[in-house]
Amino acid sequence: MERVFNFNAGPATLPLAVLEEAQRELLNYKGTGMSVMEISHRSKEYEAINNEAEANMKELLGLGSNYRVLFLQGGASTQFAMVPMNFLGAGQKADYILTGSWSEKALKEAQKIGQTHVAATTQEGNYVRIPKADEIQLSEAPAYIHLTSNNTIFGTQWQSFPDFGDIPLIADMSSDILCKPFDANKFALIYAGAQKNLGPSGVTVVIIRQDMIEKASTKLPSMLRYDIHAKNNSLYNTPPSFSVYMVNLVLCWLKAQGGLAAMEKHNLEKAALIYDVIDSSNGFYKGHADKDSRSIMNITFRLLNEDLEKAFASEATKAGLIGLKGHRSVGGMRASIYNAMSREGCQALADFMKEFMRKNG
Known part of the structure; x- marks a missing residue:
C-alpha cells in the first residue's frame, strides 16, 4: 500500500x-x-x-x-x-x-x-x-x-x-x-x-x-x-x-x-530543510512568522501570488504531498511537520519546493 x-x-x-x-x-x-x-x-x-x-x-x-x-x-x-x-x-x-x-x-x-x-x-x-x-x-x-x-x-x-x-x-x-x-x-x-x-x-x-x-x-x-x-x-x-x-x-x-532531546534534534533538522528553501528563495517563498518566533511544528509561507499558490497546492497533492493549503487567516501554504513526520517527508517537500521554484520563478 x-x-x-x-x-x-x-x-x-x-x-x-x-x-x-x-x-x-x-x-x-x-x-x-x-x-x-x-x-x-x-x-x-x-x-x-x-x-x-x-x-x-x-x-x-x-x-x-x-x-x-x-x-x-x-x-x-x-x-x-x-x-x-x-x-x-x-x-x-x-x-x-x-x-x-x-x-x-x-x-x-x-x-x-x-x-x-x-x-x-x-x-x-x-x-x-x-x-x-x-x-x-x-x-x-x-x-x-x-x-x-x-x-x-x-x-x-x-x-x-x-x-x-x-x-x-x-x-x-x-x-x-x-x-x-x-x-x-x-x-x-x-x-x-x-x-x-x-x-x-x-x-x-x-x-x-x-x-x-x-x-x-x-x-x-x-x-x-x-x-x-x-x-x-x-x-x-x-x-x-x-x-x-x-x-x-x-x-x-x-x-x-530517545525521548524529547532526540525528538528536538529530529524536529530541528526537519524544519531546517524547509526553512532553508524559504530563506534562500530570494522572495519566491515568504515565511509568515518572524525568524525568532518560528515554529518547528507548523511552517507557514506564501508564494508570489495566489495563482502560484493554487498551482503549488495542486501539484503537491499529485506528488503525494497532502494537506499543504494554509489557513484562511494567513493564506498560502502550511506544512505541519509534527513528531511523526519523517525526515524523508520533509526532504520530499523541500525538493518539490525547489523544483516548483525552478519551473515558475
Whole structure:
C-alpha cells in the first residue's frame, strides 16, 4: 500500500510503527480475543493501558507524584471553558497572552465565566511573532496566566517559557507537546488535544498539579470537575479507550526514539530543510512568522501570488504531498511537520519546493 506524506494540521500523521502495532493488535489485544475497542474500561487490561499512559507521559516530561495525567474528552475547546470554570472565582481575574486564533478562543470562553485581562498580544501585524518578556503586563494578583505554546495557523512558537513565580501558569500545548524538552514543572496545568502531536482525535490530555486539583471548583457538574476525574483515574465515565491506547503507543514510540532531546534534534533538522528553501528563495517563498518566533511544528509561507499558490497546492497533492493549503487567516501554504513526520517527508517537500521554484520563478 502506498502512503502519502501527510502535512495536515490535524488530525495529523501518526508514526508508521504505531499504526502497524495497532493493526497487529486490532482484533485480539494481548490474548483477550477482543479489540481494545471492545474490552471493558473497567477491565484490568484497560486499566493497565490507562496507568501506563499516565506513567509514560510523566516520565517523558520529568514530572513527579505531585502531578496527575488525565485523559478527557471534548478537545482543547472544552478546556477553554473548563479552566476558568474551575479556577476563575468571583472577584478574581485571569490573564491571557494572545498569540493567535486559539488563544483568542480561549479568552473568549473565559470572558463568559469571569473577569479577564490581556497581558500581551501580537495581534497587530497578524500574529507574526511571540511577545517579548518585557511586553507582558500582568494584572494585579491574577488567578492564573494562560498561553498557547504553538500556533498552528500562524506558524509561531514560544522558544522558551516565561516564569511567573507562584502564579499558576496554564498552557494549551495541543500542537507541540513533546516536540522538545522543556521544564514542565513551571506549569500548573497543561492541556492538549491529541490529534496533532500525540495520537488520534477523541482524547484530550490534561497534565495537572495536585494543588490545582485541590483548589478546583466543586460546584460544577461532575464531568467538568478536574477533582472528580483525578479521583476516578480518568474512569469516571467511559473514556475514549482506543484513543488513549493509541496515545500510549505514541508515548512508547517517543521513548524508543530517545525521548524529547532526540525528538528536538529530529524536529530541528526537519524544519531546517524547509526553512532553508524559504530563506534562500530570494522572495519566491515568504515565511509568515518572524525568524525568532518560528515554529518547528507548523511552517507557514506564501508564494508570489495566489495563482502560484493554487498551482503549488495542486501539484503537491499529485506528488503525494497532502494537506499543504494554509489557513484562511494567513493564506498560502502550511506544512505541519509534527513528531511523526519523517525526515524523508520533509526532504520530499523541500525538493518539490525547489523544483516548483525552478519551473515558475
